[in-house]
Amino acid sequence: MMMQVLVIADDLDFALELTEGLGGKGFQVQRESCIRTALEKSRSVDVILLDLTLSVVDGFEVCRALRAISHVPVIVIGLRDDEFDQVLSFKLGADDYVVRTCSLRKLAARIEAVHRRARNSWESWGLQLDGEVHDFGPVRIDMHRRMVLRGGHEVMLTRKEFDILALLATNPGRVCTREQIMSEVWGHDGAGDTRTLGVHMTGLRKKLRMPMLIETVRGVGFRLATHRALAEEAA
Incomplete structure (x- = not known):
């Protein structure tokens, strides 16, 4: 092509x-x-x-x-x-x-x-480039088109915000350490940087309007809630 x-x-x-x-x-x-x-x-x-x-x-x-x-x-x-x-x-x-x-x-x-x-x-994240889509409740993550939809409406994310979300979405429920996220998205482990990831995560959560989707594991990192956890949260 x-x-x-x-x-x-x-x-x-x-x-x-x-x-x-x-x-x-x-x-x-x-x-x-x-x-x-x-x-x-x-x-x-x-x-x-x-x-x-x-x-x-x-x-x-x-x-x-x-x-x-x-x-x-x-x-x-x-x-x-x-x-x-x-x-x-x-x-x-x-x-x-x-x-x-x-x-x-x-x-x-x-x-x-x-x-x-x-x-x-x-x-490197194990993604397929031919239309892989992840659904988390009303949030849909289209890896190939690099697009996020919430309730059918596009959520305008920055490049870094999308990269963070895509990394978490590859293995929902698994914790991604702060060092891993910084390494994959920024190209370094973020040693001595205590603000960059936090600022981006805050912006990402605000745009998604779904606080329960991204969970913080204190002292370790972040993970996306499993489909079961989201269903239980919505019930």
Whole structure:
């Protein structure tokens, strides 16, 4: 299946160069200069290329907005090899950073790499990428679409919030330690960090509006309530 790439750029010449060049390398590419439309499409593609030098809006703000609503890998394209721009892009949730002078061959390789890492993160948790769905009472977790529904309505989670929930959902009733969650979701064990996970867990519980779903095991970590426990709670 052809990989779908969304190019967010309002520099027409640059956008056409990317669209035609990547199309010639086997990608299905669509370009959007309207940010609202780009955000709407962001969850239906495999990888997003974001031109940092947008003329109407701040590229960093677009990166922040993308990460707030979409879990698709984002590659930021900057004008120069600037450390500040790279660091800020990563802090805002970008998965990679390249400069405009990057060759199409190298860019294609980076696209494949971020997409592969995204897939590997699911496979490392033992997930299937072909439509695995977990239901917990009114909450439905769609692993393939990276979407959470509550009562049929989508719950807008950040990328980290979804990753936490997906990790817990793979083995409901089993405790995931704080160190395990930090390692799987943030890439480190969180030593010395006592706030990050707690803040994300609070936000996740608030959005799900189902306090009994995520249980805290004091001094150890968290787990999702089993289906039986949820049924007993609702009875």
